[in-house]
Every structure is written in C-alpha cells, then in structure tokens.
Amino acid sequence: MKKKVTANDVIVFAVTFVIAIVFAFPIYFNIMSAFKSNGEIMRDAIAFPKGLYVDSFKYLLTETQYPAAMLNSSILTFSSIIVMVLVIPMAAYAIERTNSKWTNGVFTYFLFGMMIPFQVYMIPLFKQLKMIGLFGTLWGPILVYISGSVGFGVLLYTSFLKGIPREIEESAEIDGCSRTGIFWKIVFPLLGPVTASMVVLQGLGIWNDFLMPMMVLPAGQAKTMIVELFYYVGEFSSRWDMIFAGTTMSLIPVLIAFLSLQKYFVKGVSSGAIKG
Amino acid sequence: MIAQLKKKKWTHYAIWFIFPAFLLYTAFVIIPTLSSVYLSFTSWDGLSSNIKYIGLDNFIEIINSPRVHNALKNTLIFAFSLVILENVLALLLAILVDQVRWFRNFFRSIFYFPVLMSGIIMGFIWMIIMNYNFGVLNQLLDMTGLGFLKADWLGNPDFALIAIILSTVWKAAGYYMVIYLAGLQGIPQELHEAASIDGANRWQQFRSITFPLLAGAMTVCVMLSMIGSLKIFDQIAVMTDGGPGFATETLTYIIYKVGFGELRQGFGTALSMVLFLLTLVISLVQIKVLRKREVQM
Numbered sequence: 001m002k003k004k005v006t007a008n009d010v011i012v013f014a015v016t017f018v019i020a021i022v023f024a025f026p027i028y029f030n031i032m033s034a035f036k037s038n039g040e041i042m043r044d045a046i047a048f049p050k051g052l053y054v055d056s057f058k059y060l061l062t063e064t065q066y067p068a069a070m071l072n073s074s075i076l077t078f079s080s081i082i083v084m085v086l087v088i089p090m091a092a093y094a095i096e097r098t099n100s101k102w103t104n105g106v107f108t109y110f111l112f113g114m115m116i117p118f119q120v121y122m123i124p125l126f127k128q129l130k131m132i133g134l135f136g137t138l139w140g141p142i143l144v145y146i147s148g149s150v151g152f153g154v155l156l157y158t159s160f161l162k163g164i165p166r167e168i169e170e171s172a173e174i175d176g177c178s179r180t181g182i183f184w185k186i187v188f189p190l191l192g193p194v195t196a197s198m199v200v201l202q203g204l205g206i207w208n209d210f211l212m213p214m215m216v217l218p219a220g221q222a223k224t225m226i227v228e229l230f231y232y233v234g235e236f237s238s239r240w241d242m243i244f245a246g247t248t249m250s251l252i253p254v255l256i257a258f259l260s261l262q263k264y265f266v267k268g269v270s271s272g273a274i275k276g
Numbered sequence: 277m278i279a280q281l282k283k284k285k286w287t288h289y290a291i292w293f294i295f296p297a298f299l300l301y302t303a304f305v306i307i308p309t310l311s312s313v314y315l316s317f318t319s320w321d322g323l324s325s326n327i328k329y330i331g332l333d334n335f336i337e338i339i340n341s342p343r344v345h346n347a348l349k350n351t352l353i354f355a356f357s358l359v360i361l362e363n364v365l366a367l368l369l370a371i372l373v374d375q376v377r378w379f380r381n382f383f384r385s386i387f388y389f390p391v392l393m394s395g396i397i398m399g400f401i402w403m404i405i406m407n408y409n410f411g412v413l414n415q416l417l418d419m420t421g422l423g424f425l426k427a428d429w430l431g432n433p434d435f436a437l438i439a440i441i442l443s444t445v446w447k448a449a450g451y452y453m454v455i456y457l458a459g460l461q462g463i464p465q466e467l468h469e470a471a472s473i474d475g476a477n478r479w480q481q482f483r484s485i486t487f488p489l490l491a492g493a494m495t496v497c498v499m500l501s502m503i504g505s506l507k508i509f510d511q512i513a514v515m516t517d518g519g520p521g522f523a524t525e526t527l528t529y530i531i532y533k534v535g536f537g538e539l540r541q542g543f544g545t546a547l548s549m550v551l552f553l554l555t556l557v558i559s560l561v562q563i564k565v566l567r568k569r570e571v572q573m
Contacts, residue, residue, distance in 0.1 A: 029412065044415075121308035
C-alpha cells in the first residue's frame with residue numbers, strides 16, 4: 001500500500017534538501033575548483049569551470065613529490081591495519097575467553113589507553129622513537145597507530161565475542177584442533193563485521209592523520225598526502241588550483257571506500273559509541 | 277584435575293595471544309605517557325641530554341601565564357559551543373533523515389561525508405570559502421546585496437574562532453547524526469501511533485516520547501563531542517595557526533607550539549598533563565553516567 005503524499009512530506013523534503021545543499025557545497029566547490037585554472041578561481045569562485053582544466057593534476061603528478069606521498073599514505077594505512085587485524089582480535093579473544101582475574105586486569109589496562117589523548121604523550125614519544133632508531137622511518141608511525149588502537153579495538157572485539165557461543169570451539173578442541181587453529185579457522189571468520197568496522201574507521205583515521213607523519217617522517221622527502229597538502233597551502237599560497245587538485249586526489253579513495261563499505265562506516269560509529 | 281590442566285593450557289595460550297598487543301601498547305602508549313608525567317617536572321628543551329628537575333615550576337607558570345589562560349578560555353569556548361551546536365544540528369539532521377520520504381540514504385550519505393575528510397582538507401576548503409578577496413562567502417554577500425556584511429573572516433580575531441567553530445560543526449555533525457539515527461530507529465512505532473490516537477500533535481510527541489527515549493544516545497554524543505572538541509588541531513593549523521595573535525590558540529595547539537616551535541618540551545608536557553586531567557574527568561563522568569543509566573534500564 002502506498003501512502004498518499006502529504007504537505008508535511010513535501011515540507012520535510014524541502015528542508016532536508018536545502019540543508020543538504022549547504023552540506024554538499026564545500027565538497028562540490030572543491031572538486032569543481034580542481035578543474036579550473038588559477039585565474040578562473042580568482043576571477044569567479046562560484047562559476048562553473050569553462051573546460052576540463054587538468055594541468056594542475058599533471059603538474060602535481062609529474063613535478064612534485066605528491067606521487068611518493070600517495071605511496072607513503074597507502075603504505076602507512078594498509079600496513080597498520082593489516083597488523084592491527086593480526087594482533088588485536090587475538091588479544092581480545094584470549095581476554096574474553098579466559099575471563100580470569102589477570103586477563104580482566106589486562107582488559108582494564110588496555111581500556112585506560114582510550115582516555116589518553118595523543119597530545120599527552122606525543123612529546124616523549126618522538127624522543128623515544130629517535131632513541132630506538134624508528135624516527136624518520138615508516139615503521140615509527142605504523143607501530144604507534146597500532147598501539148593507539150589497541151584500547152578501542154579490544155573493546156569492540158570483546159563485546160562482539162560475548163555473543164559468539166563457545167560450543168563450536170569446544171568441539172573443535174575435542175577433535176584435537178590447536179588454539180591457534182581454532183582462532184584463525186573458526187572464530188576469526190565469525191568476527192568479519194567487527195573487523196570490517198575497525199578496518200574502515202582506523203584506516204580512515206590513519207589516511208587523514210596529520211600531526212604524527214608531519215613530525216616523525218624525515219624532512220626533505222615526501223611525507224603523506226595530508227602533510228604535503230598542508231605544506232602546499234604555505235608554499236603555493238597563490239596556486240589554489242594545485243591544492244584543490246591535491247585535495248581531490250586525496251578524497252577520491254575515501255569516497256570510493258565510503259560508497260562501497262557504507263554499512264561498516266555507520267555500524268562502526270554506532271557500536272563504538274554505545275560501548276565506548 | 278583435568279579441569280585444572282585445561283585451565284593451565286588455556287593460560288599458556290592466552291599469554292601468547294595477548295603478548296604482541298600488550299608489548300606494543302606498553303611501549304608506545306604507556307611508557308611515553310609516564311615519561312610525559314616525569315618531564316612535566318623538568319625544564320627540558322627537547323634536545324639537550326641533561327634534563328633539569330624544577331619541581332612544580334611549570335605548573336606555577338601555567339597558573340600565572342595569561343597566554344595559557346587565553347588558550348584554556350578558547351578551549352572552553354570551543355567545547356561548549358561545539359557540544360551544543362553539533363548536538364542540536366545532529367539531532368535535527370537525524371530527525372529529518374528519519375522522516376524524509378524520498379532519497380533517505382542519499383541524504384544520510386551527504387550529511388555524513390564531511391566526517392570522512394581530514395581536518396587539513398576541510399580547513400583548507402573553508403579557508404578559501406572565507407577568503408576576503410576571492411572567497412565564495414563574500415562573493416555571495418555581494419551578489420545578494422549584503423555587501424556591507426563582508427569581512428575578513430579568518431583575519432579578524434573576533435570572527436576567527438567562530439569561523440573555526442562553524443566549520444568544525446559542519447565536519448562533525450554527521451557523526452553524531454548516525455548515533456541519534458540509531459536511537460530514533462530503536463523507538464517502537466507503536467508509541468507514536470498510540471500518542472496520535474490520543475490526539476498528541478507532532479511537537480508533543482517529540483517532547484514526551486522521542487526526546488526522553490533519546491537520552492541514552494544524547495549522553496554518548498555529548499561526551500564524545502566534548503572529548504572531540506578538546507582534540508581539535510588540524511583545522512587550526514591550516515586555517516589560522518593559532519592566530520591572529522593568540523585568538524584561536526587552544527590547549528592542544530599550545531602544547532604543540534610550546535613543545536616543537538619554542539623548544540620548551542618540559543613546559544609542553546606540563547600543559548599536556550592539564551589536557552590529560554580534563555579528558556580523564558570527562559571520561560570518568562561518562563562511565564559513571566552510563567552505568568547509572570544501565571541500572572535504571
């Protein structure tokens with residue numbers, strides 16, 4: 001049965017539509033400006049591009065360190081989330097299934113990390129990375145990202161594990177399957193939805209991170225896309241076309257990931273919020 | 277006997293399962309945090325190898341420094357305005373998305389998309405929009421005959437803070453919208469039906485059904501937005517660098533500037549202890565409030 005369209009429906013739609021324009025405008029403005037020449041942007045910011053001006057993309061990709069920065073952003077994001085997925089669910093599983101005094105202690109210890117903002121420990125952290133020789137390497141940020149996500153990740157996984165019955169694991173144990181085997185072959189596949197949520201949320205955070213790669217990665221070389229963009233704002237302060245092209249290139253992978261994994265972005269936010 | 281053996285085997289595995297996460301977390305979160313506590317009592321510059329213990333001097337300076345007071349004031353302005361504006365807007369968006377009849381998922385994605393942007397990119401886009409000479413905002417004001425309202429939004433200390441607050445609201449509202457939306461969709465439809473049979477209008481239904489039942493989502497959102505507002509950094513870095521003057525310098529920003537710009541890392545870590553304390557208090561209140569609510573339900 002189809003309900004009749006009421007005046008109220010139309011009003012709600014109109015209001016939502018107007019707010020949506022305000023929300024979408026900056027993104028539209030960004031992508032549109034990426035295809036305008038600098039002169040066009042300065043003359044009339046609102047006007048639609050006259051043609052498809054792609055010189056700023058070409059320049060960024062051939063004359064600057066932007067491609068190297070893209071590679072760094074990808075390496076940081078992917079390596080960190082791969083190790084996270086190897087390390088965190090395993091710890092959460094052992095904590096949840098053992099459920100003894102000492103594992104509960106470890107759990108509280110991990111959760112405590114969620115209350116420590118990065119800025120609280122960043123100053124000594126950089127010194128520490130220098131001491132152990134990780135300063136100026138991609139390994140430094142990767143290890144720090146993994147460590148920083150332990151609290152949130154363990155919380156997310158343990159609350160999901162509570163809902164998975166132990167019977168399957170017990171019968172597998174009787175059949176002589178090892179703990180490691182049980183975990184990776186039976187339990188881990190069942191954790192798919194949490195893994196997806198954690199991967200998209202943490203991956204996004206790393207891709208967009210600014211402060212740590214700026215401080216830790218070596219000077220004079222390409223850092224990450226976001227850090228390079230920050231420098232371009234200073235260096236090319238009058239070449240906005242270049243920066244718009246750069247921001248567009250950094251947003252496109254995020255947009256693709258969001259459109260194809262939308263469900264997990266939304267789920268991760270709501271489950272993380274309710275538990276945390 | 278067998279049970280005991282089994283338990284022992286379990287513990288053995290558990291140690292190895294937990295060990296990698298434990299090691300990393302201890303090495304890269306806990307140890308630097310403890311060093312931070314220690315360094316806050318020193319006058320370390322971040323470079324020299326001799327670290328001088330100066331007792332409470334850093335904390336006394338925090339209490340007496342007008343620049344720190346200004347940063348704390350800005351942090352509080354940020355926190356309060358962001359908590360209120362983000363939550364009001366997020367709730368409004370959630371209700372609209374919940375009610376709208378057409379293109380519901382499309383609208384939800386549009387409102388959520390700014391959440392995915394880095395603060396640097398978002399700050400850059402808004403910086404250009406609010407540019408005095410070439411920005412869209414002033415151009416729009418000119419076009420609509422409101423040219424007298426034109427201003428140098430980020431160059432004027434009176435407007436710079438507001439400009440950062442409004443662009444942050446734009447970026448973050450979609451995140452809390454998702455949480456409110458989950459709350460709204462958890463409210464049984466029967467309640468609204470019963471209320472409308474009893475003759476309650478939409479506003480009355482919102483006030484006596486929707487709003488009270490969203491209290492849980494609201495507690496979560498208020499706490500999260502408060503902690504989030506303490507951490508704002510990227511958009512300040514790109515939009516104003518703490519200026520004009522010190523007009524947009526916040527606690528997190530001053531930690532960075534003092535620690536890395538002015539090479540006073542001892543003082544920087546002392547400031548970071550203030551940030552730690554603030555976050556800790558908010559988190560503990562949050563846990564307490566949430567526990568209470570669970571008991572009531």
